[in-house]
Structures are given as structure tokens and as C-alpha cells.
Amino acid sequence: MNGTAVLQARGLGRKYGRRWALRDCTLDLPAGHVVGLVGPNGAGKTTLLKLAAGWLAPSSGGISVLGGSPAGGPAQLAKIGFVAQDTPVYPGLTVADHLRLGARLNPGWDAALARERIARLDLDPAHRAGKLSGGQRAQLALTLGLAKRPRLLLLDEPVAALDPLARREFLQTLMEAVAELDLSVVLSSHLVSDLERTCDHLIVLVDSRLQVAGEVDDLLATHHRLTGPRRDPGRLPAGQDVVSAHHTDRQSTIIVRTDTPILDPA
Amino acid sequence: MIWLTWRQFRDSAAMTSAALVPLAAVLALTGPGLASDYATGLASCAPADCVRFFDRFFEAHQGAFMAVTVVVLVVPGLVGLFWGAPLIARELESGTHLLVWNQSMTRTRWLAVKLTLTGLAAVSAAGLCSLMVTWWSAPLDRSATPGFALMDPAVFAARGIVPLGYAAFAFVLGVAMGTLMRRTLPAMAVTLAIFAALQVAMPLLIRPHLLPPVSAAFELDPANVGNFGVPPDGSPRVSVDQAVPGHPGAWVLSSRLIDPSGRPAETDAAGAAVQVSVTSGPCAPPEVPEAGRSLRVCLDEINRLGYRQAATYQPFERFWAFQWIETGIYAVLTLGLTGFCFWRVRRRVP
Numbered sequence: 001m002n003g004t005a006v007l008q009a010r011g012l013g014r015k016y017g018r019r020w021a022l023r024d025c026t027l028d029l030p031a032g033h034v035v036g037l038v039g040p041n042g043a044g045k046t047t048l049l050k051l052a053a054g055w056l057a058p059s060s061g062g063i064s065v066l067g068g069s070p071a072g073g074p075a076q077l078a079k080i081g082f083v084a085q086d087t088p089v090y091p092g093l094t095v096a097d098h099l100r101l102g103a104r105l106n107p108g109w110d111a112a113l114a115r116e117r118i119a120r121l122d123l124d125p126a127h128r129a130g131k132l133s134g135g136q137r138a139q140l141a142l143t144l145g146l147a148k149r150p151r152l153l154l155l156d157e158p159v160a161a162l163d164p165l166a167r168r169e170f171l172q173t174l175m176e177a178v179a180e181l182d183l184s185v186v187l188s189s190h191l192v193s194d195l196e197r198t199c200d201h202l203i204v205l206v207d208s209r210l211q212v213a214g215e216v217d218d219l220l221a222t223h224h225r226l227t228g229p230r231r232d233p234g235r236l237p238a239g240q241d242v243v244s245a246h247h248t249d250r251q252s253t254i255i256v257r258t259d260t261p262i263l264d265p266a
Numbered sequence: 267m268i269w270l271t272w273r274q275f276r277d278s279a280a281m282t283s284a285a286l287v288p289l290a291a292v293l294a295l296t297g298p299g300l301a302s303d304y305a306t307g308l309a310s311c312a313p314a315d316c317v318r319f320f321d322r323f324f325e326a327h328q329g330a331f332m333a334v335t336v337v338v339l340v341v342p343g344l345v346g347l348f349w350g351a352p353l354i355a356r357e358l359e360s361g362t363h364l365l366v367w368n369q370s371m372t373r374t375r376w377l378a379v380k381l382t383l384t385g386l387a388a389v390s391a392a393g394l395c396s397l398m399v400t401w402w403s404a405p406l407d408r409s410a411t412p413g414f415a416l417m418d419p420a421v422f423a424a425r426g427i428v429p430l431g432y433a434a435f436a437f438v439l440g441v442a443m444g445t446l447m448r449r450t451l452p453a454m455a456v457t458l459a460i461f462a463a464l465q466v467a468m469p470l471l472i473r474p475h476l477l478p479p480v481s482a483a484f485e486l487d488p489a490n491v492g493n494f495g496v497p498p499d500g501s502p503r504v505s506v507d508q509a510v511p512g513h514p515g516a517w518v519l520s521s522r523l524i525d526p527s528g529r530p531a532e533t534d535a536a537g538a539a540v541q542v543s544v545t546s547g548p549c550a551p552p553e554v555p556e557a558g559r560s561l562r563v564c565l566d567e568i569n570r571l572g573y574r575q576a577a578t579y580q581p582f583e584r585f586w587a588f589q590w591i592e593t594g595i596y597a598v599l600t601l602g603l604t605g606f607c608f609w610r611v612r613r614r615v616p
Contacts, residue, residue, distance in 0.1 A: 055367065057613075071372075078370035088361035090274070097273060104269050105369035141365065148370065 006031045006152050006184045007052055011061030014047050021047040025061070025210045027203065029186065034178055036199030036216075037188035044208040045188040046085065049154045052186070053082045066151055078108055081150035081183075085157045087141035091130025095123050098140060099147075106148040114147035121173075135166030139173065146177050155187045159194055171198050212243075224262050226254045267371060267379040275384055278349060282391055289337065290398050297402040300327065304405030320409035331406045331414070334399045338424035341395050342432035343461055345388040350440020351453040353384060354611070358448045377611045381604065385437050392433030400425045412509055416585055417517035419469035426589040431596030436461050438603040445610035468592070474519050476591045477584055483524065483574040486565045487511040490521070490575050493537055494561060496544050503537030504568070506575045515582035526572030540568055 005028045013023040022044035029035055037045050050056045051063055054071025063069075068076045089098060095118060103109045118125060121139050123132070129140060138158055145153055155174070159167040175198055178185055186203075189195050195202070202219055204211040212219060223243065230252045233245045240256040247253075256262075304323060311319040324331070354377075357363040367373055407416050407425070414421055422428070439461060443453040484490060492507040508518040523531040523538035531538035542549050548567035551560075580588070 053368065055364075074370050074372055074375075077368070077372065080368070082364070082368040084361060084364035084368075086361060088365050090362050090365070091360065092277075093273065101270050101273075101366075102369065105267060105366075105371050107370055144365065145368070 005029060007063070007065050007186070009048075009051075009061065009063045012048075012051065012058055012063050013060035014044075014051060014056055015059040020059075020208050022051070022205075022208050023060075027210060027213055029184070029201070029203075031184050032182070033201040034175075034185045034187065034199045035201040035203060036192075036195035037186055037203045037205065038192055038195060039188075039190065039205035039211075041190055043190075043205040045190075045205055046156050047208075048205065049082070049156050049186065049188060052152075053080055053154055078106060078148065079151045081145035081148055081153040083138075083141050083145045083153070083155040083158050086161055087134075087138040087158060089129040089132070089137055089140055091128065093129055094125065095127050095129060095132075095140060096125035098129060098144060099125070102144050102147055108149045110147045110149050113149075114143055117143045117146070117173075133166075135162050135169065138162060138166070138170050142170070142174065142177075146181065149181070151183055153183055153185045155185065157188055157190070159189065160191075167194065174198070222259060223255060223257050226252075226256060226262065228252060267376060268383065270366070271380050271383045275349075275387070279387060286391060286395065289334075290394065293334070293398045293402040300402065301405050304409070321411065324406055324409045324411055324414075327406055331403055331410075334403060335421060335424040338392075338395050338399050338429050339420070341392050342388075342429055342436045343458065343465075345391060345433050346436025346440040346457050346461055347454045349384055349388055350437040351444050351457050352450045353380060353441050353444060354607070355444030355448060355450040355453045358444070359450055373611050374608060377608060381438070381441065381607065385434060388433045388437040389430050392429045393427075396425065396427070396429035412507065415515045415517075415582075417515060417580060417582055417588075419473070422469070422473075422517075422585075422588070423465065426586070427593050428589055428596070431593035431600070432465070434600045435596040435603070438600050438607065442603045442607050442610070445607055472595075473588065473592065474517075474580070476588060477580065479519055479578045479580050481576070481578045482510070483576050484511050485569045486523075486573060486575060488562065488565075490577075491561075491565065494564070495536060497536060501539045501541055502544055502549065503534075504531075504540050504573070505537035506577075510575070510577045510579055513579065513581050517580040517582075519578045519580065521575060521577040521579075524574050524576045530576075531573065540571075540573055542568055542571060 007027065007029040009025050009027040012025040012027070014021050025044075025048065037048065039045050047056065051058055052065050052070060054065075054069075054076065057071075065076075066079050068079070070076065070080075090101075093101070099111070099114050099118065102114060103111055118140075121136070121143075123136060123140065129137065132140065138161075142155075142158070145155075158174075159170050162170060171194065174185070174187075177183075187195065187199065196216075200216050201214070202216050203213045212223075228251070230247055230250055233242045233252070233254050236242065236254070236256065239260050240258040240262075243255040243257055245252065245254045307319050307323055308316060354363075357366070366376060403425075407421070410416075410421070416422060416425060423432070436457070440453065440457040443456045443460075444450070447453040447456060486504065486506070489511040490507050490509050491504055493505040494502065496502045504523055506521050506523050508521050510516055510518055510521070523533070523540075525531045525541075531540065533539070542564075544550060549564040
């Protein structure tokens with residue numbers, strides 16, 4: 001399946017009441033990548049992930065995930081892992097109960113993987129999940145998401161509530177798992193710094209619209225920040241698309257997208 | 267999923283059992299004694315009038331009778347509040363629905379298993395209570411004083427099969443409110459309000475009309491005359507009871523005195539005025555007082571003049587018909603709410 005799209009969206013949109021949370025999103029995510037989904041709060045990241053997981057139905061357009069319609073039944077659900085925002089777990093159930101839950105509800109459950117991860121994380125199986133720290137809870141939720149052996153793992157702001165150390169550990173274990181398990185990942189965050197070390201593909205959503213999507217290396221190679229004396233962005237050389245422009249009285253900072261080298265550094 | 271449902275439910279199941287099992291044990295131990303006391307008492311008073319025995323017997327056990335009746339009345343409501351309302355609302359509140367919905371199982375199946383297992387437990391708990399209490403209190407139900415007979419609203423709702431319908435309905439109502447409010451406490455409050463309102467409205471507004479009530483006129487008789495008095499000035503006053511002669515245990519919906527022309531007799535706080543002479547004739551004070559006899563003679567005279575008790579009532583023989591009809595109504599409401607729960611969880615919730 002490597003090389004083909006894990007997620008295809010065509011004119012995808014979703015409305016809540018009269019407000020569009022996501023609109024006109026056309027997207028192809030190739031398999032085998034760790035995709036960062038960035039954007040400010042309320043930009044539509046969670047909506048896009050929930051559409052991909054099949055929890056929301058699109059208001060317009062279409063989406064297909066791993067070649068199937070999201071929420072197409074248990075088989076489709078088995079292919080997608082989802083770690084929700086704030087990594088919810090059952091506070092009254094123990095760590096072992098959570099693994100049992102996973103084993104009972106997923107035909108493809110990898111019990112050895114789950115046990116091994118819990119042991120490596122040093123979690124006591126008899127511990128109630130409600131008493132775990134935020135970082136441990138996130139790790140438990142990630143373990144559940146990984147041990148069902150999905151082909152695509154979606155993570156919605158998994159580290160937003162974690163302190164910097166737990167954040168690093170979480171992302172590190174995620175990267176190890178990706179390397180071991182051959183799966184595609186979409187990881188959302190409102191902080192680019194969370195994603196810069198982990199993602200090789202980036203989707204930027206702003207104001208419920210898709211701004212940029214592509215390989216991180218390509219994006220870095222083709223996007224430039226130009227700073228110089230104040231000037232009119234309309235007078236830039238041909239082939240340079242302005243992504244954004246800020247001006248002070250004397251200076252302009254312009255971000256452009258271009259395939260050609262920047263000849264005028266001023 | 268069955269395991270997870272049980273794992274989430276077992277604490278409240280244990281708590282409920284801890285309350286209901288001792289109750290069942292007490293009822294099982296005392297029931298046979300109660301029944302044999304009743305049989306012995308009945309044998310010793312028959313064939314004469316057993317009213318005094320009934321009154322004594324019922325009064326002796328009235329406290330326990332009230333207590334078990336209240337238990338059966340509140341169990342369905344508690345089930346709706348504490349099992350129904352949190353079932354989905356707690357998941358939505360803590361976000362754990364996002365965890366469980368991402369296992370390889372559709373939401374429909376998730377809800378179906380949760381509703382079926384917990385709902386069956388709810389109906390079983392209420393059914394067990396009701397059947398135990400119905401069995402235990404059978405002698406008391408046969409000797410109950412007016413107001414506590416089987417057809418009277420408070421007792422009707424605590425006997426037979428209607429508590430099963432109430433429990434199923436209250437449970438699904440709680441679940442539905444949980445999917446609607448998404449918060450446990452508001453869901454519990456709304457469930458309680460709706461269920462209580464319906465439990466009050468049912469006997470007041472709906473149950474009397476489930477089958478057309480019987481309307482009839484009855485002669486006055488000690489069985490339906492509550493009070494007979496002669497005020498210092500004016501005509502004697504008769505007040506009629508909520509009882510009809512010849513139909514013990516009937517649920518009397520209305521009862522009033524009508525005069526010989528068929529119009530309602532003029533009524534004030536003391537009762538309905540009867541135009542009969544109290545200075546001479548059968549209703550004059552007797553020269554030799556004789557308990558009971560003078561009243562009966564006077565009532566015969568009033569009957570002869572054409573006064574009657576006009577009553578509408580539901581005869582006691584309809585008890586099981588009403589039980590089945592009402593259970594059926596609640597079953598239909600339960601099915602409707604179940605459909606609503608599935609619709610909410612499949613389409614609207616996330």
C-alpha cells in the first residue's frame with residue numbers, strides 16, 4: 001500500500017450550524033509518512049481528523065481513508081487508530097482493564113505489543129487510570145491506539161496538555177513505534193515546534209481553509225522569508241507567490257513561495 | 267463489549283444488590299407467616315362480618331406495607347437516575363466515548379450492548395421488587411382500608427407488572443436525556459422531572475380513560491355513606507364515600523349524591539342536603555337508641571325518596587387489564603426513546 005494515498009479529500013467541508021469549520025479541502029496524503037497538521041486553535045484540525053475517523057459526516061465534498069469510506073463498519077474502524085484530544089481514558093478502570101478492553105474490542109489486537117509497551121513505560125497494570133499523570137495517560141491512550149495495529153494513526157493534539165519533558169518522551173515513543181510498525185500518522189498541533197522534529201509532511205490549516213500541504217523539505221526549499229526596506233509586494237519578480245506580508249513604517253517582511261532562487265535579497 | 271459493559275456497571279450492580287437482596291430475604295422470611303396469620307384470622311371471623319378483622323390486620327402491618335410499596339414506587343425512578351442518565355452522559359462528559367468509539371466496533375453495537383445489558387438489569391431489579399412485594403403483600407392488599415386498595419393509584423403502580431414498564435422507560439429516558447444534555451447531573455435532573463411528572467399525570471389524567479369507566483347510580487348504604495349528620499338548623503347532610511356498594515376494591519373516580527330529580531344535591535362542607543323530615547318518621551331520633559339500626563332505617567327512607575349515589579368507577583376486575591395496557595404504553599414509549607438514543611449516538615453526538 002506504500003505510495004498510494006492513505007487519505008484523499010475532494011472539496012471536503014463541514015458545517016456546524018451556519019459556520020464552516022472546514023471548507024474546500026482537497027488533499028492527498030501519501031502512505032508511510034508522519035504528517036503534521038498545524039494551525040491555530042479553531043482552524044479545523046479536529047474537524048478534519050474526525051471526518052477522517054468517520055465520527056462526522058461531511059457537509060460537502062468527499063473523503064476516503066485507506067480506500068474506504070470512513071465509518072464504513074468495523075473493518076474500516078479497525079484500520080484507523082485515533083488518539084483523541086486530552087487522551088481520554090476511563091478513570092475507574094485499571095491499566096490492565098484498558099488492555100483487556102482493547103483485546104476484547106479489536107480483532108487485530110497485538111497483546112504482546114501492548115504488554116511490552118506498558119512494561120517499558122513502567123506503568124503498574126493494577127493502577128487506576130484516573131490516578132495516572134498526564135504523560136502516563138497519554139502513553140496509555142497511545143498504547144491502545146497502537147496495539148489495535150491500525151494502518152493509519154490519527155492523533156489530535158496529543159501533547160497539548162503535557163509538560164515539555166513528557167511531550168518529548170511522547171513524541172519519541174511515537175516515532176519509535178512508527179519505525180517499528182510501518183504505519184502512517186497524522187498528528188495535529190497548534191505549535192509547529194512540536195512537529196518540526198517528527199513530521200516529514202505538513203498540512204497547514206488557517207480559518208477552516210487549507211493553506212499549504214506538502215513535504216517539509218519541499219516546503220522549506222520553496223518558501224522564503226524576505227525582509228528588507230518597505231516595498232509593495234505586488235512588485236516582486238514573476239514566479240514568487242506571496243503567502244503573507246507584514247509591513248512596518250520602514251520595513252517589509254514577506255513570505256513567498258517560489259521554485260526559483262531568490263535573486264534580490266534586499 | 268459485554269465485558270466492558272459489565273466492568274463499568276458492576277459497582278452499581280453490587281450496590282443495588284446489597285440493598286435489594288436483604289429486602290428480598292426479609293420478604294421471603296416473613297411472607298409465609300403473614301399469609302398464615304391472615305388465613306387463621308379469616309377462618310375465625312367467617313362467616314360473619316370480617317371488616318373488623320381486616321382493619322385490625324391491616325393496621326398491624328401498615329408500616330411495613332407502606333415501606334415496601336414505596337420501595338417499588340421509587341426503584342424505577344432510581345434506576346433511571348443512577349443507571350440511565352450516566353450511561354452515555356458520563357462517557358460524553360469525560361471524553362471516553364472518543365476512546366471506545368475508536369475500537370473496532372460500530373457505535374450502534376456499542377450502544378446496543380450497553381442498552382440491552384443495563385436495561386435488562388434495570389427491568390429485572392424492578393420486576394424482582396414488584397413481584398416479591400406483590401406476593402408478600404397479597405393478604406394486606408385483600409384487607410386494605412380504602413385508599414390503599416390495589417386499584418388506588420399509589421398501590422396500583424407498586425404491584426404486578428407495571429413497575430417493569432416504568433423501569434424500562436425511566437432507564438431509557440435517562441439514557442436519552444444523557445445523549446441530549448451531555449452532562450450527567452442535568453440529565454439526572456431532567457429525567458427525574460419528566461418521570462415524576464408522568465407518574466403523577468398517568469393516574470390523574472390518563473389511566474382513568476384507558477378503559478371507559480362505568481357510570482351507575484347506587485342506593486345509599488353504610489358501604490358508601492361516609493357521614494350522616496343533622497345540623498341544628500336545616501335538613502340532614504349526607505356525604506358519600508369514594509366507594510360503591512357491591513364492588514369492593516373498585517377505583518372510584520367520582521361519587522356524589524343526586525336528588526330525586528337526578529340533579530346533584532346541594533352540597534356544602536358538611537355534606538349534601540337531603541330533604542327528609544327529622545322530627546317524625548324513620549329519620550326522627552329513635553326513642554330507644556340502637557346502634558346502626560336507626561341509620562339503616564333512615565337511609566332506607568332517603569332511598570325511598572329517590573336520592574342516589576351517582577358514581578363513575580373502574581371495577582376491580584379490570585386490575586390486570588389496566589396493568590397490561592399501562593405496561594404496553596410504557597413499552598411503546600421505551601421503544602421510541604430507544605430509537606431516539608440510537609439516532610443521537612449515530613448522527614448527532616460527536
